[in-house]
Amino acid sequence: xxxxxxxxxxxxxxxxxxxxxxxxxxxxxxxxxxxxxxxxxxxxxxxxxxxxxxxxxxxxxxxxxxxxxxxxxxxxxxxxxxxxxxxxxxxxxxxxxxxxxxxxxxxxxxxxxxxxxxxxxxxxxxxxxxxxxxxxxxxxxxxxxxxxxxxxxxxxxxxxxxxxxxxxxxxxxxxxxxxxxxxxxxxxxxxxxxxxxxxxxxxxxxxxxxxxxxxxxxxxxxxxxxx
Numbered sequence: 110x111x112x113x114x115x116x117x118x119x120x121x122x123x124x125x126x127x128x129x130x131x132x133x134x135x136x137x138x139x140x141x142x143x144x145x146x147x148x149x150x151x152x153x154x155x156x157x158x159x160x161x162x163x164x165x166x167x168x169x170x171x172x173x174x175x176x177x178x179x180x181x182x183x184x185x186x187x188x189x190x191x192x193x194x195x196x197x198x199x200x201x202x203x204x205x206x207x208x209x210x211x212x213x214x215x216x217x218x219x220x221x222x223x224x225x226x227x228x229x230x231x232x233x234x235x236x237x238x239x240x241x242x243x244x245x246x247x248x249x250x251x252x253x254x255x256x257x258x259x260x261x262x263x264x265x266x267x268x269x270x271x272x273x274x275x276x277x278x279x280x281x282x283x284x285x286x287x288x289x290x291x292x293x294x295x296x297x298x299x300x301x302x303x304x305x306x307x308x309x310x311x312x313x314x315x316x317x318x319x320x321x322x323x324x325x326x327x328x329x330x331x332x333x334x335x336x
Contacts (some may be wrong), residue, residue: 154206154207155207155301156207156208156209156210157192157207157208157209157210157301157305158209158210158211158216159209159213159216159217159220159305159308159309159312160216160219160220160309161220161224161309161312161313161316162223162227163223163224163227163228163316163320167227167228167229168228168229168230168320168324169229170229170230170231170232171230171231171323171324171328171330172231172232172245172330173232174231174232174243174244174245175231175232175233175234175235175241175243175244175245176225176230176231176233176234176235176243176245176246176247177234177235177236177237177239177241177243177245177246177247178218178221178222178225178234178235178236178237178246178247178248179237179246179247179248180214180237180248181214181217181218181221181248181249181250181251182214182249182250182251183212183213183214183217183250183251183254184250184251184252184253184254186201186203187213187251187253187254187255188212188213188214189203189212189213190208190209190210190211190212190213191203191204191205191207191208192204192207192208192209192256192301192304193254193255193256194255194256194257194258195255195256195257195258195259195265196258196259197259198259201255207301213251213254214251217249217251217268217312218236218237218249219236220312220316221247221249221316221319222234222235222236224316224319224320225247225316225319225320228320230320230323231245243275244274244275245272245273245274245275245285245330246272246273246274246275247270247271247272247273248270248271248273249268249269249270249271250268250269250271251266251267251268252267252268252269252291253265253266253267253291254266254267254308256296256304256307257293258299261295261296262295262296262298262299262303262304263293263294263295263296263307264292264293264294264296264304264306264307264308264310264311265291265292265293265311266291266292266308266311266312266315267289267290267291267292268289268290268291268315269287269288269289269290270286270287270288270289270290270319271284271286271287272284272285272286272287272328273285274330274331285328285329285330285331286322286323286326286328288318288319288322290314290315290318290319292310292311292312292314292315293311294307294308294310294311295307
């Protein structure tokens with residue numbers, strides 16, 4: 110009599126069927142998990158730039174001297190070029206396939222300098238590489254810069270600014286003004302384009318408030334050196 114493989118070793122057939130069943134169950138679990146887990150914004154790979162533009166007429170300067178936008182630091186892990194998403198309470202994810210075209214500190218420094226220059230808050234606002242000696246310096250620290258996808262998608266930006274003045278007096282406190290601004294902008298969807306638009310809205314609101322505070326806080330700016 111000729112036996113087929115299953116007839117010769119019937120337990121092997123049962124083992125094979127059992128293995129195949131386990132594989133199907135595992136695959137179904139993976140599909141179910143992926144369907145329930147938070148997802149990254151899904152679009153084509155691209156380079157992104159956060160840039161804002163002030164509109165309206167310039168103001169009357171609060172000082173006839175120059176302001177330099179100095180060092181702007183960014184808290185890790187938001188300081189790199191990769192987009193960062195918050196997916197759960199303690200879980201952040203970097204998107205290495207989609208990145209900013211410039212480092213975040215460069216984008217924020219350029220946006221701040223351009224905004225204040227267009228607003229005319231000081232006689233002139235220059236960047237850190239400029240060789241002009243400024244009496245006033247504006248620095249900043251970006252505490253938060255990410256897309257929050259834990260529930261409804263939001264763009265999150267938090268910045269603290271530090272305005273200081275050069276002084277010949279060792280007793281004088283060089284720090285004049287330390288405002289902190291935080292914005293959470295609801296996104297239309299979880300696409301990267303919506304996230305960039307949210308960032309731009311958040312940064313616009315922050316710079317509008319910074320500009321307004323320069324005038325509304327009645328800052329007592331010290332007299333420039335040699336005046």
